[in-house]
Amino acid sequence: MDVLVIHTSPNHDGLTAACAAAATEGARAAGGAVENVRLNDLDVGLCQACDNGWGTCLPEHHCQVLDGFQALQARICAADALILITPVYYGEMSESAKALTDRLRRCEATRGDASGLAGKPILAVAAAGGSGNGMITCLGSMERWIHHLRGKTWDLLPVNRWSRPYKLIAIREAATAMVNAHQ
Numbered sequence: 001m002d003v004l005v006i007h008t009s010p011n012h013d014g015l016t017a018a019c020a021a022a023a024t025e026g027a028r029a030a031g032g033a034v035e036n037v038r039l040n041d042l043d044v045g046l047c048q049a050c051d052n053g054w055g056t057c058l059p060e061h062h063c064q065v066l067d068g069f070q071a072l073q074a075r076i077c078a079a080d081a082l083i084l085i086t087p088v089y090y091g092e093m094s095e096s097a098k099a100l101t102d103r104l105r106r107c108e109a110t111r112g113d114a115s116g117l118a119g120k121p122i123l124a125v126a127a128a129g130g131s132g133n134g135m136i137t138c139l140g141s142m143e144r145w146i147h148h149l150r151g152k153t154w155d156l157l158p159v160n161r162w163s164r165p166y167k168l169i170a171i172r173e174a175a176t177a178m179v180n181a182h183q
């Protein structure tokens with residue numbers, strides 16, 4: 001099973017990175033072929049709400065803003081499962097995660113049941129490394145996003161600084177279970 005782990009913090013060794021490592025380890029333990037993508041290393045800019053609000057995303061399902069998005073869209077759609085891990089910023093996904101998810105939703109949700117993520121299991125993790133506030137609102141928007149793309153919500157996992165030790169175990173186990181269930 002081809003599993004894509006996308007994590008969206010600028011920090012290389014923080015909570016989000018630890019969650020990504022746990023998810024990667026868990027998916028590999030079940031025999032998954034895992035690719036780990038640090039979104040902030042890529043050039044994926046913001047949606048420009050082109051033309052009247054819909055650009056080519058609506059009729060053609062690709063984005064007319066040319067950058068690193070197109071290759072990542074293809075990579076995501078080729079995967080069998082997605083693990084998306086974001087730091088919590090103001091109770092929401094990080095800006096890089098929002099840029100990716102907004103553009104992907106426009107291109108893939110508009111395909112309906114032919115969405116590149118339709119029926120595929122998705123594990124979402126919200127890492128609140130500061131106050132610990134905002135995990136649920138962040139996961140709420142991630143859950144809506146999964147629904148819009150017709151994905152299958154495997155799990156929605158919140159983690160903060162003090163729950164980190166046992167949540168890393170939960171993330172690892174969730175990734176293992178997700179791969180095992182879809183072999």
Ligand SMILES: Cc1cc2nc3c(=O)[nH]c(=O)nc-3n(C[C@H](O)[C@H](O)[C@H](O)COP(=O)(O)O)c2cc1C
Pocket residue numbers: 009010011013014015016017087088089090091092127128129130131132133134
């Ligand atoms: C702009 C911004 C907003 C943030 N908002 C929240 C928040 O709402 N709740 C929270 O617990 N932490 C918040 N934080 C802290 C991040 O969640 C924390 O920096 C992040 O988990 C760091 O982890 P990382 O090491 O994975 O990047 C915020 C950080 C930034 C930069």
